[in-house]
Amino acid sequence: MTTPPSPPGAERTDGPTVRIGALAPLTRPGWVEAGRHLSAGLELAVREVNDAGGIAGKPLELVVRDTAADPERAAAVVDELAGLGVAALAGEYHSVVARAAAARADALGLPYLCSSAVLDALTEQPTGWVARLCPPQSRGWHVYADFLFGAGHRRIAVAAQPSVYWASGTRILRDYLAPRGGSVFELDMSALTPAAVCDELVDQRATALLLLVGHPEPAVSIVKSVRNDQRLAEIVMGAPAGQPELAEWASSLGDDGAGIPFLRYLPERLTPLGARVEKALRERLAEAPSFVAFEGYDTIAVLADLLRSHGTDRARIAEAWPHVAVEGTRGRIRFSRTPGVGVWQWTGTPIQVVDRDPEKPDHLRVLHAG
Structure with missing residues (x-):
């Protein structure tokens, strides 16, 4: 993988907290309810990571930004988050928005784990910077x-x-x-x-x-x-x-x-982790959690595992996608290359x-x- 020049702010990944940038549609015309469930999953997982000691003793900080289903806004948000020194990006629900975010993350050399956007062509060209949890469309x-x-x-x-x-x-x-x-x-x-x-x-x-x-x-x-x-x-x-x-x-x-x-995108039965997370999400949302909330939680579970084992260097995180082996709420998560899909893909997503x-x-x- 060829590493592009670091964007402004990249040197600040080694701060008092370990930052992950999160994208979600939180206002119209975005699908706000999907954004709320996605954010709930992301936030619950971050809280649990911090309750367990954080990342190498540092708190994990989620920096959330609203994309409002706007691709141009998403690209600008990726620039902002890169400048704030996030180690990686997470989230997004709308495919056309995630595609814009993925293109910008690829250009900046910023690892991005897409939670919920299924469009097969998430990037124009194959990239090592982007991985995805949900199945291709x-x-x-x-x-x-x-x-x-x-x-x-x-x-x-x-x-x-x-x-x-x-x-x-x-x-x-x-x-x-x-x-x-x-x-x-x-x-x-x-x-x-x-x-x-x-x-x-x-x-x-x-x-x-x-x-x-x-x-x-x-x-x-x-x-x-x-x-x-x-x-x-x-x-x-x-x-x-x-x-x-x-x-x-x-x-x-x-x-x-x-x-x-x-x-x-749920299995017949959740994993033991999934059953526990379902209860916590139900309390957090005051309603039954959708599959989108589980996708959010699993996104942080994967990124936290990578941060613990590979540190906050962006290139090292992206290089580690093929080595992921994480127990998620819906099964064991591993990434591989899928024909016709230019990003690292979890192929075991239940449907x-x-x-x-x-x-x-x-x-x-x-x-x-x-």
Whole structure:
């Protein structure tokens, strides 16, 4: 790995605390609830590291910055955090934002462990500076496509907004389903109203509608329109990006939000560590923790292990990605190189397709695992 010149402030990594910079969407238009769960996981893990003595006797300090789902803001924040002397970066939920952060971290020579952003092409070129905990989008959405196909869906509509992330998801689904006799057609939400979406679904004889759109809007309006249209009583709606995972979905939609399958990155059973962390996160959040909160916790668990064993030198941290072997909340974490993915990748991330039980909307049902 070629090490670029150190950015301003890099020499201050050897201060009274060991600093980790954290990125999260904490204000709109970012998905604020996801940012809150991610931050809760990060903060809980930092507290536990410090309760256990910190890093070589120094407190671990989390320096949190709001990205507000803005790639340009994220890039500027990475510059700021590099100047503050952080040893590494953690976090982020939105893929297009994480991609901007990863590009800047790579340019500055700053290790970045991405918690929750799944876009396969997280960086334009292979890099040794970036690693990722969540699965690449292609793997997760292939599992979701398997679920759709196994449930008998052959004509699938996607209500999509313009986005690299949504376009990538549509392409993954189409490429995977077409050879198996399935078809995927796109409904452009920059041009259609929720009522017009219903008309298109009827005209196209779709059996499933996937919501590749932002939350709360237009996702909430689309769901309500489809639920209220008697012509579409048999259609299945899905949200592979995970919108129904968080409590805000249920509070916005009530019973209408149930029975909408989504991807969740949790195993059938958490590890013993995961069970303990789940309890602590539930108390911290005053609600059931989402998979995003576990991703945050595991991010710090990995970085703390690297800091203890390799120190705060940025190049040494990045060089150690392939040697990681950490017990996380959802399994043992190791990084490797994955074809088509330019960053170090945890390949063992568990993947489930779940929904909110129509009989008990507060309960999540596992429909499929991959």
